[in-house]
Amino acid sequence: MGNQLGRSWAGVLSPMIGLLLILMASFYMLSNATENAARFSNLYGWILLINLAGLLVLVGMIGINLYKLVSQYRAGVAGSRLTVRLVMVFVILSVIPVSIVYYFSLQFLQRSVDSWFDVRIEKSLEDALQLSQVSLDLRQREMVKQVHDVARTLEDVSESNAGLVLSDWLERTGAVELSLLGKNNRIIAFSSSDPGKVVPHRSNEDVLMQVRQGSHYVGLEPVKDAGIHVRVVYPVLSGSGSDRELRVLQALFPIDQRLNTLAGSVQKYFTVYKKLNYLRGQLKNSFLLTLSMVLLLSLFSAVWVAFFSAQRLMAPVRDLAEGTQAVADGDYDRQFPVSGNNELGFLVRSFNDMTRRIAQARSQAEESQQQVEAQRAYLEAILGNLSSGVMTLDHELNIRTVNPEASKILGMDIQAYTGRPVDDIVEAYGPLRRFVEILKPLSTRSGLWQEEVILFSQAGRKVLMCRGTTLVDEQGGSGDHVVVFDDITMLVQAQRDAAWGEVARRLAHEIKNPLTPIQLSAERLQFKFQNKMDENDAKILSRSTETIVHQVESMKEMVNAFTDYARAPVMDLRRIDLNRLVYEVTEMYRVPELKMHHQLDERAPMIQADESRLRQLLHNLIKNALEAMGDLQTMQIDIMTRCMDESGCRFVELSVRDYGQGFPEETMGHYFEPYITTKSKGTGLGLAIVKKIVEEHGGMVTAENLPDKGAIITIRLPVLTALNENPEQSRAMTGAKDKA
Amino acid sequence: MFLSALKTCSLSMAGLLSFICLSCYAYAASASDRDGLRVYSVSTHLQGEMYYLDAQLGYGLSRAALDALDNGVPLTFELEIEIFTPRKWFWDKSQSSYNYRYQVLYHALTQQYIVTNIDSGIQNSYSRRNTALLSMGRINNLPLLAKKELSEDEEYRGRIRVSLDIDALPAPMRPWAYINTDWLLSSEWFTWEIN
Numbered sequence: 001m002g003n004q005l006g007r008s009w010a011g012v013l014s015p016m017i018g019l020l021l022i023l024m025a026s027f028y029m030l031s032n033a034t035e036n037a038a039r040f041s042n043l044y045g046w047i048l049l050i051n052l053a054g055l056l057v058l059v060g061m062i063g064i065n066l067y068k069l070v071s072q073y074r075a076g077v078a079g080s081r082l083t084v085r086l087v088m089v090f091v092i093l094s095v096i097p098v099s100i101v102y103y104f105s106l107q108f109l110q111r112s113v114d115s116w117f118d119v120r121i122e123k124s125l126e127d128a129l130q131l132s133q134v135s136l137d138l139r140q141r142e143m144v145k146q147v148h149d150v151a152r153t154l155e156d157v158s159e160s161n162a163g164l165v166l167s168d169w170l171e172r173t174g175a176v177e178l179s180l181l182g183k184n185n186r187i188i189a190f191s192s193s194d195p196g197k198v199v200p201h202r203s204n205e206d207v208l209m210q211v212r213q214g215s216h217y218v219g220l221e222p223v224k225d226a227g228i229h230v231r232v233v234y235p236v237l238s239g240s241g242s243d244r245e246l247r248v249l250q251a252l253f254p255i256d257q258r259l260n261t262l263a264g265s266v267q268k269y270f271t272v273y274k275k276l277n278y279l280r281g282q283l284k285n286s287f288l289l290t291l292s293m294v295l296l297l298s299l300f301s302a303v304w305v306a307f308f309s310a311q312r313l314m315a316p317v318r319d320l321a322e323g324t325q326a327v328a329d330g331d332y333d334r335q336f337p338v339s340g341n342n343e344l345g346f347l348v349r350s351f352n353d354m355t356r357r358i359a360q361a362r363s364q365a366e367e368s369q370q371q372v373e374a375q376r377a378y379l380e381a382i383l384g385n386l387s388s389g390v391m392t393l394d395h396e397l398n399i400r401t402v403n404p405e406a407s408k409i410l411g412m413d414i415q416a417y418t419g420r421p422v423d424d425i426v427e428a429y430g431p432l433r434r435f436v437e438i439l440k441p442l443s444t445r446s447g448l449w450q451e452e453v454i455l456f457s458q459a460g461r462k463v464l465m466c467r468g469t470t471l472v473d474e475q476g477g478s479g480d481h482v483v484v485f486d487d488i489t490m491l492v493q494a495q496r497d498a499a500w501g502e503v504a505r506r507l508a509h510e511i512k513n514p515l516t517p518i519q520l521s522a523e524r525l526q527f528k529f530q531n532k533m534d535e536n537d538a539k540i541l542s543r544s545t546e547t548i549v550h551q552v553e554s555m556k557e558m559v560n561a562f563t564d565y566a567r568a569p570v571m572d573l574r575r576i577d578l579n580r581l582v583y584e585v586t587e588m589y590r591v592p593e594l595k596m597h598h599q600l601d602e603r604a605p606m607i608q609a610d611e612s613r614l615r616q617l618l619h620n621l622i623k624n625a626l627e628a629m630g631d632l633q634t635m636q637i638d639i640m641t642r643c644m645d646e647s648g649c650r651f652v653e654l655s656v657r658d659y660g661q662g663f664p665e666e667t668m669g670h671y672f673e674p675y676i677t678t679k680s681k682g683t684g685l686g687l688a689i690v691k692k693i694v695e696e697h698g699g700m701v702t703a704e705n706l707p708d709k710g711a712i713i714t715i716r717l718p719v720l721t722a723l724n725e726n727p728e729q730s731r732a733m734t735g736a737k738d739k740a
Numbered sequence: 741m742f743l744s745a746l747k748t749c750s751l752s753m754a755g756l757l758s759f760i761c762l763s764c765y766a767y768a769a770s771a772s773d774r775d776g777l778r779v780y781s782v783s784t785h786l787q788g789e790m791y792y793l794d795a796q797l798g799y800g801l802s803r804a805a806l807d808a809l810d811n812g813v814p815l816t817f818e819l820e821i822e823i824f825t826p827r828k829w830f831w832d833k834s835q836s837s838y839n840y841r842y843q844v845l846y847h848a849l850t851q852q853y854i855v856t857n858i859d860s861g862i863q864n865s866y867s868r869r870n871t872a873l874l875s876m877g878r879i880n881n882l883p884l885l886a887k888k889e890l891s892e893d894e895e896y897r898g899r900i901r902v903s904l905d906i907d908a909l910p911a912p913m914r915p916w917a918y919i920n921t922d923w924l925l926s927s928e929w930f931t932w933e934i935n
Contacts, residue, residue, distance in 0.1 A: 044911045045918065132849055204864055206871050220850035221865045228850060231865075267849035271812040274848065278811035279912050286912040 019054060020301055051293050058300040065307040078321030083314045090306030095299060102295045109291065113284050117277055125270045132263040133220075139255055140218045140230050146173045147216070147232040147251045154180060154236045154249060162189035176229065177201055177252040180236065181208075183245060203233050203250055211235050211248050221252075227260040228267075229253060316344045320351055332359035392471075393481045397422045397443050400480060409464065409487045410435065411457050431457035435485075438466060442481045446470035452488075456651075456716070461700045463489040493695050500688070504562040512559045515552045522548035561685050571696060575606045576614065578652055578717070579641055585618040586639060593633075594626070599640040604652050605719050609697050617693045620686045621656045621713060627686075628660030628711065635659070643719075650719045651699075657712040662705035671703045687713075775800040777817075777902050779930035784884060784898065791884045791934070793821070797877035797902050797927070804922040805904070808913070809853075809869070814845040816858070816908035817876070820901045823885060823934065825894050835896065836885060841905070842876055896934040902927050 069087065072080035150169045157165050159182070166178040170191045179190040179200035185208060190200050207217045210233075217233040229252050236247040254260070276283070319336040326334045335352050338345050380403075383390050389406030391414065393399060398421050402414045412429045426436050438451050448469045455462040466485040473479030526545035530538045579600040586596045622637060629635040638657040643650070663671055672691035687703070690713070694701040699717040706712055778798035784791050799817070801809070809815055819842065823835040841858040847865070853872035856863040866872035890896055903926035906917045917923035 044914055045907060048915060129849060133851075136849075202864075204866055204871065204875060206866065206868070219852070219865075219867060221852060222847050222850055222854060224856075224861065224863050263849055267847065270848050275812040275910070278808065278813065279910055282910075282912040282916060286915060289915055 019057060020297075022050070022054065024297075051297075055293065055296055055300060058297070058304060062300060062303050062307065065304070065311075069307070077318070078325065079314045079318030082317060083310045086310035086313060087303075087306050090310060091303055094302030094306065098295060098298050098302065102291065105291055106288070109284065109287050113280060113287065117280060122273065122277065125266075125273050128266045129270045132266045135259065136220055136228070136230070136255060136263060139253075139259075140220070140232070143173075143175075143230050143232050143251070143253045144216065144218050144234075146175075147234045147249060150178070150251070151234040151236045151249050154247070155238050157238070159188050163191065165189075166191035173251070173253070175251045175253045176226075177250070179250045181248040181250065185248075188247065200250060201252055203231060203248075207231075207233050208248060212246055223252070226254070227264055228255055230255060313344075316348050320347060323351055323355065327355060327358065332362055387486070389485045389487075391483045391485075393422060393439065393442065393483065395443065395479065395481075397439065397481075399425075406485070409462075409485065410455075411462075431455050435464065435466070439468075439481075439483065442468065442470070442483075453485075456700050461489065461695065461698055462487055463492050497692070500562075507559050507562045511555065515555055515559070519549050519552040522552070564689070571610045571613070573608050573610055576609050576611050578607055578609075578614075578654060579604060581611065581614055582618065582639055582641065582654070585615055586622065586637075589622055589626070589637075593635055595634070595636040597636060597638040599638065601640075601642045604641050604643045605650070607652055607717050607719055609717065613693045613696065617690050617715075620690050621715075624686050624690075624713070625656055625658035625660070628658045628662075630660075632660065644716065651716045652719055654715045654717070655712055657706070657710060659710040662709070662711040663703060672701065690715075776802070776925045777904070777927040779900055779902065779927050782898070782900050782930055782932045784932070784934050786887060786935075787881075789887045791887065793879065793882040793884045793898075795879040795882070795900060797879065799873040799877050799902075801873070802922040802925065804920070805925065806869070808909075809844065809846055812846060812848065813910060813913070814843050814908070816841055816843045816905040818903055818905045819879075820903070821884070821898060822900075823890075823896055823898050826897055832897075836889065838884070840882075843908075844872055844876060890934070897931055898934055899929045899931040901929045 069080065069083060073084055150166075150173065153165060153169070154162060162180050166180060166189050169175070170178050170193065176193045177191070177197075177200055180188040182188045185202075187200065190198070192200070201223070203211075203217070207219075211217055212235065214235055216235065217231070219231050221229050221231045223229045232251045232253070234249045234251070236249050237244065238247050239245050255263070316336065323334045323336060332355050334355055336348050338348050338352070383403035384405070386403060386405055389409040390401075390403045391399065391406050392401045398419060399414065399417050400419070402418060404415070407414045410425075410429075410432055412425070412432070414425065417424055417428075422436055422439055426433050432455065434453050434455060438453055448467070450465070450467045453464045453466055455464060464485045465488045466483060468481055468483040470481050471479045522545040526541055530541055533541060579602070582598070582600060586598070589596060625637045626635065629637075636659050638655070640653075640655040640657075642653040642655075644653050672687045691701050694715050694717070697717055699715055701713065701715045703711060703713045778800065780796040780798055782793065782795040784793050786792075797819075801815070805815060819840040820837065821840075822837040825833040825835060827833055843856045843858055845854045845856070846852075846869075847854050850865070852865040852867055853869050854863050854865050855872050855876050864872075864875065866875060884898075904923065906914060906923060909917055909923075913923075
């Protein structure tokens with residue numbers, strides 16, 4: 001690129017230097033021509049035109065440069081202002097000295113040209129001329145006398161003899177030419193010292209006319225290549241009477257060689273001086289013209305060189321300015337040609353190094369960023385595929401990041417709330433209130449924590465295991481909080497199922513096996529010893545063995561109940577009208593001692609449930625209520641269904657209320673655990689099975705004593721709008737039971 | 741003194757600028773409509789096998805030209821003669837052209853005006869300027885062209901013009917002479933028929 005630049009400069013400079021050389025040469029010729037040098041004088045006009053054209057070309061180039069510069073200045077092109085200043089400085093620096101030189105040259109020229117001319121010289125030359133004329137005048141008078149004599153002689157000479165007479169006189173007078181003209185200027189006789197000459201050197205018409213009128217003529221006459229001659233023309237009246245004719249005698253005399261030379265010299269220099277004097281003004285003007293054209297050439301050249309130099313000088317600066325702008329705009333790939341080893345070259349080199357390094361740094365930064373992005377994407381992929389929900393909050397509890405699983409677990413698009421306070425979630429989706437409540441203390445708490453949250457939403461009951469910690473920021477202070485939570489609903493249920501399954505299996509194994517031998521042994525005791533005992537003993541034995549057998553039977557039932565509890569039948573979910581099912585089941589308990597009071601909500605929608613399991617649930621609830629009121633005369637059970645629409649979650653509530661003693665205080669909180677019973681009868685598994693069935697259906701069950709009398713057990717079952725609306729949940733439930 | 745020099749300087753610069761600016765105008769300006777050089781009459785006659793030309797020219801010189809002549813500056817005039825065949829729809833076809841140059845010069849010692857035919861070298865002296873110019877304007881029996889050079893079937897015309905040769909002036913005078921109408925002396929083309 002540097003070579004290209006060099007070539008471009010050379011491409012501009014070469015023609016300009018050529019033009020300047022041509023102009024200088026033509027100026028040289030012009031100045032010579034002004035001084036009348038013959039070889040250039042003929043070309044004067046052309047030289048003048050060439051110089052003018054050259055100057056016009058220069059003016060044109062300067063004009064183009066000026067136009068470009070002004071355009072760049074107006075457009076605010078980088079470096080243009082400095083270029084303008086440089087050009088102005090260069091121009092001023094060149095114009096001032098050139099103008100001074102021009103001024104003094106003019107002075108010198110004026111004085112020089114004027115000094116050539118002097119009145120005294122002029123006067124002396126005129127005197128010399130007059131002297132010459134006077135001296136020649138004397139010679140002319142002598143010659144007139146001689147011609148007069150010749151004319152007298154010719155008056156009586158016939159035309160035929162005239163030639164001889166003239167020849168004779170030619171020698172005697174020393175004339176170079178004698179000729180006699182007749183009427184109509186007819187040549188009568190002619191005699192010349194030059195034998196080759198046959199025609200006389202004629203006088204002009206005016207002279208002849210003057211002579212024919214009777215007077216004579218004498219005058220000096222320059223003859224080509226022969227110097228000054230004296231011409232004498234004299235009238236000759238020849239013949240007599242009617243033949244009288246006015247003839248004209250022409251004589252051409254040479255003058256003395258020395259006199260001729262001197263007079264010629266005087267004439268020559270007088271003419272030269274007079275001509276020069278006459279041309280003085282024009283000469284000055286010509287010199288002025290030459291000088292002015294040289295001045296203009298110098299000025300224009302200087303101006304052009306000023307443009308050229310300024311642009312040349314400013315090129316790297318402009319490049320640097322553009323480069324800096326480009327760097328500011330983010331383009332780090334600019335490299336500029338280094339021009340020379342000067343400071344500007346050093347600057348350009350430094351700039352090139354800088355941009356190269358910046359470009360390298362940027363590419364490294366981009367690489368790092370790409371790596372960070374890749375790691376981030378990797379992390380996001382991990383978080384995205386994580387089965388746990390992960391949420392980070394800043395210290396003001398604004399949501400910073402959420403993974404997709406978190407939204408899935410919480411049942412709403414949490415990612416849409418990124419950057420917003422965590423409270424906004426509750427406003428949009430009420431069931432998450434408990435979840436948000438455990439997050440609130442984070443603003444004041446730090447360190448590791450763990451908490452279990454139970455949510456109840458349209459999708460059912462959910463147990464979330466939340467763990468969190470506070471991240472330590474770069475300054476060592478507490479920063480963001482990270483919360484990881486898992487949906488452990490199924491896990492909890494499965495664990496419980498598994499635990500009770502194990503209990504059931506132990507019971508089956510440890511209790512059920514000895515029951516049969518006990519029963520058989522009791523029956524054998526009765527069979528063997530009943531007949532051998534007296535009647536009273538036999539009755540006692542019989543009662544005892546029956547008691548043993550009954551108790552063993554009841555223990556077997558109890559073990560079977562545990563087996564029922566432990567087993568995990570496949571759920572058969574169907575659309576069920578809960579009200580209808582309630583009617584069907586309560587119909588079986590319709591006895592006079594029992595008041596069955598229904599408050600069934602007709603608006604209650606269909607639910608998705610296993611009918612046989614719900615029947616078992618209802619039986620267990622009614623049995624529990626009956627057992628709670630076992631010693632009362634009048635028993636009453638209130639069964640209510642309601643369509644609840646709480647926090648945007650639709651579910652059906654089923655309540656069974658008895659009017660018994662209520663749950664004892666000591667069992668508070670453990671009503672639904674196996675073996676928790678205060679009743680004399682029963683396995684203690686009734687409510688445990690109820691809870692199990694409710695949880696299998698994704699519902700919730702609560703029990704509480706009423707302030708006036710009795711207790712109420714409330715079951716909430718989620719409403720599913722379609723059979724296949726939540727097949728995953730159905731499958732999950734089934735899987736959990738399979739495990740159990 | 742400085743002011744006068746500055747004035748001279750500025751005047752010369754102004755003169756130069758006006759020289760540059762007016763050059764175009766000056767070349768376009770015609771001097772032939774003034775009392776300058778004229779061609780009064782021209783005729784040709786056949787004498788033997790040769791055509792001869794007679795012409796009467798008028799050298800009405802400007803004051804500046806006469807002044808220069810009296811101060812020893814020789815004036816050179818150029819006589820251009822062209823024989824051509826006129827064509828209606830195209831440029832005239834040139835048959836032949838001739839150039840003759842005459843010089844008039846004042847000889848101070850002899851106080852004579854010398855008219856020289858530069859081509860032939862013949863020179864004549866005249867004691868009066870007007871006589872010299874008149875005599876220069878009289879052209880008699882100037883051999884023009886041979887009869888055989890012309891075809892009898894064609895129509896021929898001649899045209900003549902006389903002009904002052906500025907390039908023959910001394911160099912210092914030329915720049916101004918090129919642009920000064922006093923010096924741009926030239927007659928119109930004068931056309932005549934050749935029989």
